[in-house]
Amino acid sequence: EMERISAKTICEFSEKSHRKLVRFGQQNRNAELKLTKFGTTEPFKVNEILATARRALEQNFEKDTIQLKHFTSGAMVGSSPKMIELYKEIARVAPTRSTVLILGESGTGKELVARAIHQNSPRADASFVAVNCGALSESLLEAELFGHTKGSFTGANADRRGLWEEADGGTLFLDEIGETSPAMQVKLLRALQEGEIRRVGSTGNRRVDARIIAATNQNLEAEVKTGNFREDLFYRLSVIALCVPPLRERPTDIPVLVEKFLHRAQENTGKENLRFSADALKILSVYEWKGNVRELEAAVEYAPLRARGSEILAEDLPVKLLSDEFKQAASRFNLSQLYADLPSLDELEKRYLIYVLKKSGGNRTKAAEILGVDRRTLYRMAVRFKIELE
Template identity: 50%
Template sequence: MPHILIVEDETIIRSALRRLLERNHYQVSEAGSVQEARERYSIPGFDLVISDLRLPGAPGTELIRLAEGTPVLIMTSYASLRSAVDSMKMGAMDYIAKPFDHDEMLQTVARILNEPRQTPAAAVSAEPAPQSPAPVEGEIGIIGSCPAMQDLFGKIRKVAPTDSTVLIQGESGTGKELVARALHNLSKRAKAPLISVNCAAIPESLIESELFGHEKGAFTGAVAGRTGLVEAADGGTLFLDEIGELPLEAQARLLRVLQEGEIRRVGSVQSQKVDVRLIAATHRDLKTLSKTGQFREDLFYRLNVISLKLPALRDREDDVLQIARAFLKRQSQRMGRGEMRFSPEAERTIGQYTWPGNVRELENAIERAVILCEGQSIPADLLGVDIELEELEDEDFAERPGPEVGGGHEPTEDLSLEDYFQHFVLEHQDHMTETELARKLGISRKCLWERRQRLGIPRRKSSAPSNS
């Protein structure tokens, strides 16, 4: 069981974080300052140190030296993000902003513990390995053997060595940040910082100051000048996740960075040059947003130099079980559960479910199943997904004519099967669940979903109770 040291002077935060980690099967020790941590523990003996940046006495960055190679995760407020970037340059593995999201904290901790013990600069290579793409985690760091992912890996290798701006598009949870990390790690900037910013997570009133910095007195509370995150990424890569949420005024400033290679801090009249490679990501349709005035059209075309499309998990049928088994191995090792496996029913469920939350939903489902499972074989019901087990008796569920239903809507010579399907679904979906619709039509829920997509039939907004 991994042993984690928390160094945080605020008792409420320290206790809450301890409970979160202990619930997820980590052994936890705690201290209120660097001095207390030194006196009570052998810091290099821990698997991970999580420390607040600002502590009484010595700052949290002092633990990087004392840890002697043990990874250190720095916690900081948004107002101190620039200092967190400095801490990464000093050797911290990563930083996380307070107040942190529980899932984000757990994912960050799991990722750090699964990485080899080395400094961030040594963990990447400026040159990709000269070998053919592997279907599992390797040089790219992403699992995927299906044709769509192999095509994506080929594009990453071609694009990574350049300084071209890249726009990564894909649904939430598909792994856009992993693609950004791969582009950075395989680039000539690999030894420089990769600064990741979630544009949707920073308050709109702070985002310009955080990205571009500000001068002393630029606004109320600006008691000192501050370097922005764009400037902190100088020489490296800036990854702007959820760029579609960026306010229009900040978009104009970002456009200047792309066009002129320079920034101007909030409240300043002086510009300064920066050498930054920009990678952006979004789950939104920026082209449509630009036509409605919600996103700058000129910025869209500047971002859309190289566009990489991440397929949804439902379109990666060959990869789903491979990814699920990798997550199962990782979670069972992390929780000290030994070698676990999926039951045949669980594997069929994983293959049949459409995973609307994509890889993130799959990972969370498996983590929950590992926690709740009492034996070594995970049953299908512990995955907690909305799919009827009786539909999984045959993976190649035969499409057969549905039984007669009320209303006299049998197919006729004047009505094709697709017309009949569309007519039936539109008429009955307001009072029947997806499972009932699929059963009446004699098809699986997966087939129902695929036909909806092909015929452009949207699902109703909410599931009404069945009248049957």
């Protein structure tokens, strides 16, 4: 019996090559199908479609590789699958003018993502201006963002341009956008829609070309449903949405982050050749880190201050990491299995990929779910590490 292939499978393969399949259901490989191609109807064999689709997938893979080749992650650190996915998303959206909404828990590094977008954009040589919307009252935030005229309020002794104007030609980062008041949301929406701002106390508008990137640790969709955040502003901000993974979802990045923060701690303390003991590193690796990277950084900065020598022991870590519960969890975590022979980060990732594939019985879908990536990314990882997928 002839091998059969579903219409859905061919559609998925053909989507990237800009060909649309027209009503054919289940077909065998030798059957001829009709495709709509640039407005004309032509007969094709399934084998021809699959060959074209494979070439399209290879081109997409090469395109992603080229994007990352010229991508700079700035101060972002990590080579876990979820971070690689994030880098790819940043590389794709950076060249555009679209607004971006960055979602993630506190301490995950949302501003670093915003800066990476700016640094990889055509606006990289212009200003990157950041403002924390949750740190200012409504009136102060309005004056900070839009500027003010002389005499517009007590203390306004001269005209002053706001942060929006300072970001002209560059990028304006609105952190904690979910903390803004309803009245402020209206003003932000108007500025986004019109590309113009009005200084406090002025009657005229000023056109400003600034790319807007916003961030929040809140669930804005839920806030929209409860009426706390304007739906029209939400859709205006979230033309592109990026999710920054919490640290607990990328534990393989912890050793690299620890090394980075430890190097900085050496400069602050004046101590040389600092290193964590195996027990201390185990605890750092299994702790939940609800405060994410920011909390990890604070712990790594604290520990050298208590250490008596160059080796940082488990007892030198913050007290909250030394509970019996975490000590027991750390004792069960055999860290040496991961990098006892000090492999490179690529080798560490390759080993984990092989381990997951074995655990999933070679099931690509299940393996992708465990890794937290899609099947295309799993395929790219396998190609990069020269692993044959069954």
